[in-house]
Amino acid sequence: MKKNEDYTPDQVLDICREYMNDEHVEFVNKAYNFAAYVHKEQKRATGEPYIIHPTQVAQILASLHMDPYTVAAGYLHDVVEDTNVTLGDVEELFGNQVSTIVDGVTKISKYKYHSHQELLAENHRKMLLATAKDLRVIMVKLADRLHNMRTLKALRPDKQRRIANETLEIYAPLADRLGISKIKWELEDLSLHYINPQQYYRIVHLMNSKRDQREAYIAEAIDYIKTSVDALGIKYDIYGRPKHIYSIYKKMRDKHKQFSELYDLLAIRIVVDSVKDCYAVLGSIHSKWKPIPGRFKDYIAVPKANGYQSLHTTIIGPGGQPLEVQIRTFEMHEIAEYGVAAHWAYKEGNFEGVQLDENEQKIDVFREILELQENSDNAADFMKSVKGEIFNDRVYIFTPQGEVRELPKGSIPLDFAYQVHTEVGSHSVGAKVNGRMVPLNYQLKNGDIVEMLTNESSTPSRDWIQMVYTSRARNKIKRYFRIKDRQENIQIGHELLETELKNRSLSTKKYLDKKHVELATNIFNFTDSEELYNAVGYGELSPINVIHKLISEDPENKKKAEKKELEENVITETHENAPKPIPESTKLKKEQANANTSISVQGIDNLLIRLAKCCNPIPGDDIVGYITKGRGLTIHRADCPNVQSDEAKKRFIEVSWNNVTREKRYTAELDIYAFNRNGLLNELLQVINSNTNSLINVNGRLDKEKMAVIHVSVGVNNKEHLDQIISKLKNVPDVYEIKRTVE
Ligand code: MN
Secondary structure, eight states, rough: OOOOOOOOOOHHHHHHHSOHHHHHHHHHHHHHHHHHHHTTEEEEEEEBBBHHHHHHHHHHHHHOOOOOHHHHHHHHHHHHHHSSOHHHHHHHHHHHHEEEEEHHHHHHOOGGOOHHHHHHHHHHHHHHHHHHTTHHHHHHHHHHHHHHHTTGGGSOHHHHHHHHHHHIIIIIIHHTTTTHHHHHHHHHHHEEEEEEHHHHHHHHHHHHHHHHHHHHHHHHHHHHHHHHHHTTTOOOOEEOOOHHHHHHHHHHHHOOOOGGGGGGGGGGEEEEESHHHHHHHHHHTTTTTTOTTOEETTTTTTTOOOOOOOOEEEEEEEGGOEEEEEEEEEEHHHHHHHHHHHHHHTTTTGGOOOHHHHHHHHHHHHHHHHHHHHOSEEEEEEEEHIIIIIIIIIEEEETTTSSSEEEETTTOOOHHHHHOOOHHHHEEEEEEETTEEEEOOOOTTTOOEEEEETTTTTTOOOOOHOOOHHHHHHHHHHHHHHHOOOHHHHHHHHHHHHHHHHHTOOOHHHHHHHHHHHHHHHHOSSSSSHHHHHHEEEEEOOHHHHHHHHHHHTTGGGGGGGGHHHHHHHHOOOTTTOOOOOOHHHHHHHHHTTTTTTTEEEEOOOOOOOOOOOOOOOOTOOEEEEEEEETTTEEEETTGGGGGHHHHHHEEEEEEOOOSSSSEEEEEEEEEEOOTTTHHHHHHHHHHHHSSEEEEEEEEEOOOSSEEEEEOOOOOESSSHHHHHHHHHHHHEEEEEEOOOOO
């Protein structure tokens, strides 16, 4: 795909002519003429005639060999949104297929929604649902976004950043899930250029600085490898593999590597005719050069979910330098670059017979998207689940039968069980991972072999609702409890609300009287009070949430005199996992007795407990207790390097966090790694100050390569609070890594 140089409509037709018959080329031309006519008065932000944009979009689609309807839709994608033409006009002139695609990429009218956020989420949802019905919608949308990103320069900087962020959040992950790497890479590189220009240019500069040296090395390595592959007597291509700026940036940021430490900058690709040849090439390379352990991946035997296949290995190449080698067939290469678009490529003669449904079934991701839609209340919810579960990293696990399953990262065996079948989920009693029993809340890792243990008579447990990661599993569990026993739920809901009120030393008599319950029933939109209790009972509505509303909406409490008490009692956090406050009545006593009542030790009372100064554990961390002679018990983070020896482990005692009060402050020590620039420190401190009122200490240093390491000590409530601060700090431009420090 070329950049910075626009294609003419004639050139687009030339590309079409390479793979379409005359009638179809004429159809595309008709779409061009229509678009040129209706857009003729309009200009782009660059000042150029508007038609240049649809022409480039059509060109991108034609270069992917998309069918004539899709290329025509490329020409027509903006006519409904930006001109007087209606969808009905498009359907009448170009048929139902084209109008369906154009409808899918047309935004919803601005005037229906209150906030920009709401409108944005609605538009994303509309586009995704249209795509789930016809994948060609996303092909046009990606081509549209790609050309917009290529010409983003013309917009205001704030708009540039907003669009680039949206591209990284929605469109690049979508392209990735569909396997269209060619578009994904370009979108990512262009986005980084606008979101983080300093880093972008720094990496470009670093890549250029030793380019000659690297290219000479690759040429040498290719000669070396050729000598052994030639001996196989097969046909093959071999070449140095280009690296993408964003992927380098991500490695530096996520793995905290310096540029000089990234050895996969040196990479070679070998493309052959058959799978057999792939393994033959791998064998001949491994028999001559040592592979680096843990770096070999067989994506041919176990393809990625988006269909990607290849062999990856890293060998100690000539001169002792690590060298990454990818081996694949020509067919796999097509799919690696073009993903679903490769399956879809129009083939002259059989185009009319393409069965879209059959192809769509292969794309699991859109089945999942439809499922999320069924279970979301609104567009914002829906997009949150899509980002968390579909665009996030995935883990690949195996069934005992060797079948590969894909789940969002963070999933537990129960998520897997519910993915297999609702019945497997509901009857789960335990799970084995790699042959060993694990707790049901074990976090699945890549390559785990997962076996569910079930029992016909066993039923789901209520705490599973909080444990599972995927909304699919959560909804199935909720549904189970909703139906199971309504009366029981009403009873449990009643009890849960009573307990929560008692925990806050509030009168159950007062807040659960007819007047208050009616108030809550109305606020949460239930038909009657039983439905309210029922919802609390089966876990749809958190009791904290109800009590918050009861207190804040109580007419009496609105009086100024009680305002202070109100602030103390109201829990603003409505997240279901939020820690419950310690009951007021016991809180004072406990705090006087021991500063660390936030930790409980199994079976032991009155032990002197201290938090280790080396790793500073905070509520929510995995912790261990370490017995010191005469000095009681020290609490370390489970991963603290100071307590990893076998000797130390003998002195471990099992401990856990109690429910912790929100006021309690714990110190967390962080190292922030960033590329230094003017104003960096200032921005970091602003983020910290707006998220905690307790900044304890700051110091920093610079290394030779202008990399800054800034150490901060901050007061936090718990791990959730700390994670929030860390994720906001990571959004500051030029920050690429944040670590909790251990002494
Ligand atoms: Mn457009």
